[in-house]
Amino acid sequence: GAVVSQHPSWVICKSGTSVKIECRSLDFQATTMFWYRQFPKQSLMLMATSNEGSKATYEQGVEKDKFLINHASLTLSTLTVTSAHPEDSSFYICSAVNSGGYTEAFFGQGTRLTVV
Amino acid sequence: LAKTTQPISMDSYEGQEVNITCSHNNIATNDYITWYQQFPSQGPRFIIQGYKTKVTNEVASLFIPADRKSSTLSLPRVSLSDTAVYYCLVGVGSSNTGKLIFGQGTTLQVKP
Numbered sequence: 298g299a300v301v302s303q304h305p306s307w308v309i310c311k312s313g314t315s316v317k318i319e320c321r322s323l324d325f326q327a328t329t330m331f332w333y334r335q336f337p338k339q340s341l342m343l344m345a346t347s348n349e350g351s352k353a354t355y356e357q358g359v360e361k362d363k364f365l366i367n368h369a370s371l372t373l374s375t376l377t378v379t380s381a382h383p384e385d386s387s388f389y390i391c392s393a394v395n396s397g398g399y400t401e402a403f404f405g406q407g408t409r410l411t412v413v
Numbered sequence: 414l415a416k417t418t419q420p421i422s423m424d425s426y427e428g429q430e431v432n433i434t435c436s437h438n439n440i441a442t443n444d445y446i447t448w449y450q451q452f453p454s455q456g457p458r459f460i461i462q463g464y465k466t467k468v469t470n471e472v473a474s475l476f477i478p479a480d481r482k483s484s485t486l487s488l489p490r491v492s493l494s495d496t497a498v499y500y501c502l503v504g505v506g507s508s509n510t511g512k513l514i515f516g517q518g519t520t521l522q523v524k525p
Contacts, residue, residue, distance in 0.1 A: 303456075329511055340500070341457070341515040390456045394511030401447060402511040404456035 299325050301393050303405035310381055310412055317377045318408045320347075320391030326371035327393035331402070332364070335388040347374040347391075371396065381412040417501045422520045431488040433519050435501030438482045446477060446484045449500045451518070457500060461486065488521075496523045 300323040310316045320330055328349050333341040345366055346354040353366035363385075365377040374393075378385055388409055392402045418436040425431045437446065445464050449457035461468055463475040463484070474487040488495060498518040504511075 301456075331512060333515075340517050343512070343514060346512060388454065392456075392511065392513070401459045401462060402513055404449075404458070407454065407456045409454065 299323075299393075299395060299403045301391065301403045301405040303389075303391055303408050305408060306406060307409040308411070310410070312382055312412055313380055315377055315379045316381055316410060317375055318389055318391075318410075320374045320376070320393070320405050322372045322393045322395075322403070325393075325395040327374075328371065328396040330368060330374040330391055330393045332366065332374075332376050333390045333392070335390060335407075341390060344376075349374075378410065381410070383412045386410055386412045416514075417503055417516045419499075419501050419516060419519045421517060422522065424522045424524060425491055426524050427492055428490050431491050431495075431521060431523075433486045433488075433499055433501075433521070434483055435486070436483045437501070437503045440481050440503050444481075444503045446475065446481075447502045447504070447513075448473070448475065448486045449502065451498045451500065460499070491521075491523045493523050493525060496521060 302321045304319045330347040332344045334344050335341045343356050344359045347366045347368040349368045349371055355361045363379055368374040388407050390407045391405045394402050447462040448460040450460050451457045461473045461475045463477050465477050468475045476485040498520050500515050500518040502513045
């Protein structure tokens with residue numbers, strides 16, 4: 298099946314610094330990718346839709362200046378958490394759909410962010 | 414996107430068949446029903462997808478009644494490794510961008 302890879306799998310950063318998370322579709326092109334956040338024992342919460350070559354679309358309540366999304370190619374989207382704070386500590390997951398025809402969304406393995 | 418309702422948790426024993434039902438009363442005509450499985454600290458994994466009647470693959474079956482207002486995921490002969498959270502999602506199929514809104518999911522605990 299199609300593979301979506303996230304990097305890094307986990308990261309620890311200091312409060313006030315920025316962290317970049319990459320999401321790559323390894324064997325297909327993805328015009329659209331999605332970023333989710335998941336807190337312990339909770340469901341996935343959609344943060345934003347990443348569109349190749351254009352601005353991301355953010356869900357209500359998600360700060361676009363804090364969570365910067367760049368989708369510069371058909372296989373790569375990045376999420377940058379700027380000026381991270383402990384409350385940003387969470388599990389971040391991306392998903393992608395094949396531009397050649399949607400059948401299902403493929404998810405990355407997730408990135409565990411811990412802000413200390 | 415249609416809202417889904419599932420039981421929050423279920424318990425089962427190894428070797429049993431598990432059926433998880435999901436309600437989606439507001440499903441639209443061109444919506445597909447998709448089930449995902451998630452283990453702790455991992456991204457969701459696709460299990461099965463269907464539009465109507467019955468779909469079966471190597472890991473599960475999906476039963477969808479004629480009115481499509483609910484669906485049932487059937488896991489045959491579960492093992493301890495099937496302990497996970499199962500999400501039922503409803504969204505447009507072939508023309509969908511892939512945007513999925515997750516409900517609370519069903520935590521399945523398989524006991525020895």
